[in-house]
Amino acid sequence: MLKELIQVDYPWLEDIWQQFSSQYLDAASPAHIPHAMLITGAAGVGKLALAVRITRGILCRQPSNEGNACGSCKACRMLAGGGHPDLVVLQNAEDSEQIKVDQIRELIHSMHLSAGMSGYRVALLKDAERMNTNAANALLKTLEEPGGRTLLMLCSSHPARLPATVRSRCQQLHVPLPAATLATRYLRSLDDYAAEDIQLALRLAGQAPLAAQQLLGSEELEIARNVQSQLDALALGQQVASDIAADWQERPPGDYWQWVLFWLHQGSSGQLDWPALSRISPRRQQDLYQHALRAWQRSGSGLRHDLQFQEWLLQWQSVAISAGRQ
Numbered sequence: 513m514l515k516e517l518i519q520v521d522y523p524w525l526e527d528i529w530q531q532f533s534s535q536y537l538d539a540a541s542p543a544h545i546p547h548a549m550l551i552t553g554a555a556g557v558g559k560l561a562l563a564v565r566i567t568r569g570i571l572c573r574q575p576s577n578e579g580n581a582c583g584s585c586k587a588c589r590m591l592a593g594g595g596h597p598d599l600v601v602l603q604n605a606e607d608s609e610q611i612k613v614d615q616i617r618e619l620i621h622s623m624h625l626s627a628g629m630s631g632y633r634v635a636l637l638k639d640a641e642r643m644n645t646n647a648a649n650a651l652l653k654t655l656e657e658p659g660g661r662t663l664l665m666l667c668s669s670h671p672a673r674l675p676a677t678v679r680s681r682c683q684q685l686h687v688p689l690p691a692a693t694l695a696t697r698y699l700r701s702l703d704d705y706a707a708e709d710i711q712l713a714l715r716l717a718g719q720a721p722l723a724a725q726q727l728l729g730s731e732e733l734e735i736a737r738n739v740q741s742q743l744d745a746l747a748l749g750q751q752v753a754s755d756i757a758a759d760w761q762e763r764p765p766g767d768y769w770q771w772v773l774f775w776l777h778q779g780s781s782g783q784l785d786w787p788a789l790s791r792i793s794p795r796r797q798q799d800l801y802q803h804a805l806r807a808w809q810r811s812g813s814g815l816r817h818d819l820q821f822q823e824w825l826l827q828w829q830s831v832a833i834s835a836g837r838q
């Protein structure tokens with residue numbers, strides 16, 4: 513994880529990096545680096561990559577006057593290799609949704625060791641909102657009495673889920689979503705993706721480039737597109753609801769409901785030009801959305817999914833066809 517992030521400086525993070533480095537890492541800067549920072553922003557916008565870039569600037573032995581890491585000193589080489597004795601990276605364990613108190617205690621312990629190489633110790637907490645109550649309380653003690661040259665960076669896409677006491681003790685740094693042109697240019701530079709795939713991936717990812725990047729290589733994109741074209745085919749009477757319902761048995765039902773809801777929301781909020789939907793009256797669009805939402809919420813229960821799908825698809829078909837006739 514760390515290794516990959518060291519190799520790239522994402523272009524849309526440049527501005528925020530410049531702001532940070534000129535304030536705290538510039539050789540002429542009098543400002544002290546804060547002890548704790550909370551890096552916020554959408555999932556897949558590059559919060560961790562920014563934290564890693566800050567870490568590189570801090571741990572490098574010969575940074576430039578502007579605070580950029582040299583890339584060749586021992587510290588930089590160790591980071592590029594994936595590890596550095598003065599850096600701890602923490603996230604929830606694979607078998608758990610939560611960051612637990614023992615993990616935080618270990619992190620606090622390592623923060624209080626004297627720094628080995630650089631005079632600084634850095635800890636990165638990925639998805640910090642996953643800390644359970646005990647873990648957050650343990651961390652709070654460290655935030656109240658920070659050690660000497662230490663920097664704790666909490667990354668979170670859902671900062672509101674963190675206790676207010678934790679939030680208020682951190683300097684906040686928000687990573688905004690990049691302009692669509694910048695995100696598109698970046699995704700295009702990765703591979704020979706079709707322009708419409710890039711657009712769809714960005715839309716599905718809420719414009720977050722790294723989340724869109726993940727979608728581009730995945731089956732998800734294919735499913736999302738299929739769901740919409742199947743709904744179009746139904747609206748034109750070219751397909752039968754029961755066939756689609758049967759097709760949607762391939763994966764967990766929530767996988768399909770989420771895309772049904774996504775497309776309905778995109779279309780009805782005007783973010784997407786979707787003729788099959790836009791002909792339908794707002795009230796009926798709302799009915800369709802509510803029906804799909806209820807079905808999605810019930811999809812974990814023992815009800816037969818094919819029947820749930822079929823019922824909704826028939827409603828969609830009859831509403832869309834009659835709207836098309838008007």
Ligand SMILES: [Zn+2]
Binds near residue numbers: 581586587588589
């Ligand atoms: Zn260096």
